[in-house]
Amino acid sequence: MHIKKHLSFSSLRKLLSECFCKIPEYRQNTKVSYSIHDAVMSGFACMYFQDPSILQFQERMEKTLHRNNLSTLFGVKDIPKDSQLRNIVDEIASNKFEYFFEEFARNLQRGKQLDEYQILPNLYLHTLDATGYFSSESIHCPGCLTKTHNEGEEDEKIRFMHQALQVAIMHPDKRQVIPLMPEEIKNTDGQTKQDCETNAAKRLIKKLRTMHPRRGIILLGDDIYSRQPMIEEAKSHNMHYLFVVKPSSHKYLQEWVDAYKNLFTCEYTNFMKGERYVLEWMNKVSLHGGENAPEVNYLLCRVYKKDKKTGEEKKTYQNSWVTDIALDKGNVYKLARGGRCRWRIENECFNTLKNQGYNIERNYGHGEKNLCFNFYLLTLIAFAFHQVFELTDKLYQACRANFCSKMFMWEKLRSYIDLLIFESWEILLTFTLNPKEYIQWAKPPPAA
Ligand SMILES: [Zn+2]
Incomplete structure (x- = not known):
């Protein structure tokens, strides 16, 4: 079976490991029990399988079988406790994840997968859209954006929110969207005015150009972008726009x-x-x-x-x-169709992240520093993996075709990794395609 090697699960997972290993140690080493890599990778595994209970199950497996799937599939040596995972992920500066997105896009380019996304020769649509991924009236952190309802009145209420400006490469003929590193819309200390989408867009455009200096980019945005400052911003970074x-x-x-x-x-x-x-x-x-x-x-x-x-x-x-x-x-015609497919970032990306069980942030709490956005990033990376497999991995595609819904397929995958140890992602998929080939029947327990 032909699988693009640098886009296989193990290559992408190794790339992610590389990214996590680059995160500098911030703790006093006397108290360190889990590596940063193992903690963040365990968090990623939860997002990947959309299952917050994966840690407990695999820990149990480790105790009885001295092996587990977090180690075989994700390269996690020691499984952290939920609270340790939470504390470590909260501390990590979110820009440490940029490395993954940068290399991920490079791998796609290397494998010619990106070529298919050209809307005009050497030009790629980069859709910009803001999304809210957290909202509460009670839970909050210093980075929360706030919105006051009924200000000054008796029933005044403050809503706390987290938002990100997402950017993704899209093509009208392609269902899959390729997410790139988003920019957080965030309040910072000492700033009286709240951050907003257009400010975040200015930061994102600058970073995008630094990361991909030669890529032909058409920025796709809604009506708030079709203003002089944003147009000048795009031009000054040598980007085209379609607003x-x-x-x-x-x-x-x-x-x-x-x-x-x-x-x-x-x-x-x-x-x-x-x-x-x-x-x-x-x-x-x-x-x-x-x-x-x-x-x-x-x-x-x-x-x-x-x-x-x-x-x-x-x-x-x-x-x-x-x-x-x-x-x-x-x-x-090409540009109009490109402009028309902008809704897909909402539909294929945000809604999938929110609805298909990816959203398990509530299981880990909100954090004090970067937890909320870092979990959004881990979720997005899991989504990026899945999008690539839909595009290039024949085994994954066969598996998808075998089940009536994506949800059902993931349910099966989750139940199998709770029971059995798989040496690789490919073996897990092969097994899932036809488990009967491996298990004839369950034997009764030996008589006492
Ligand atoms: Zn917050």
């Missing part, structure tokens, strides 16, 4: 476009989906008409679909964007 423009927030631009009777126009039919795209565009329009306003290229997309019953055509989608890429007949 949504709402008519209500870009009145000048809209009036200008409306007054212009003959925009360039063309049509495309997506036969697979039975959709008709009507595209209109205009190059070199002023963003807001003011002095020093950036010149942008405007793209409007309308999608029509025939109703199956009545045969009547209805408009099912409409959106407009501004970009610095000169628009023509050859690229408007």
Whole structure:
């Protein structure tokens, strides 16, 4: 079976081990009982199997069999207690995880997997979107963002939140999204004004360019990005952009476009989906008409679909964007489809993280320093592993196809690792595909 070697479970897990081993020791060595590597990797294993009880089960296995799956699959020498895991993960500076994301993207590039994500020659869509991954009225830490409801009134309430600005590489023909290192939207000491998505975006853009100096990047963002400062930020880091423009927030631009009777126009039919795209565009329009306003290229997309019953055509989608890429007949359809797939970061990435059992932060508490965001990162890394296997690992794909739902497959995997020891991830999958081949029947216990 052909598996891209540098993207196999063991290669990615080794890469992760490398990343965790680089985290500097901060503890007084007299009291150290668990290595940082083992603690963080155990946390990762919980996220990977979406199972907070994995530590207890594997510890039990270790006691009776002197071996366990955390050691065979994840290279964990000593399994920490939950509280130790929590304390160690809380202390780690979140930027220590950047190394993994950087090398992970490099591995994808090396294996040519990234090539398939080009939307235009040598250009990749990088979608930006903020997500909230924690919210509470009681639990909080110094890094929490706050929102006050009914301020000054009797029923005043403060809500504590954690948010991250996520960036992911996407392609309209690809279900899988490739997550990159997110930027935390976070309050820091001494700052009176709360952090916000656009500030986080500025930090993220700068880091993204440092990490990948030569990659052709098109930033994809919603209407809050289509403003002069963000456009200038993208350009100053040698990035392209494709940002949504709402008519209500870009009145000048809209009036200008409306007054212009003959925009360039063309049509495309997506036969697979039975959709008709009507595209209109205009190059070199002023963003807001003011002095020093950036010149942008405007793209409007309308999608029509025939109703199956009545045969009547209805408009099912409409959106407009501004970009610095000169628009023509050859690229408007690709860009519009790219812009349209922005919702997928929400659907494929955030919702999967929240709904499919990845969200087990509540089992470890909130922490005082970085616990909350570090668990989000570990969850995201587990998600990245799974996305890569969906893309490249035939064994994983066969396993997925064998079960009606992803949830059910993971339930099986969890139950097997609680019972048996597997020397590798591949053996676990092979076993899961056809357990009967390995176990004929359960023998009755020997007579007393
Ligand atoms: Zn907090």
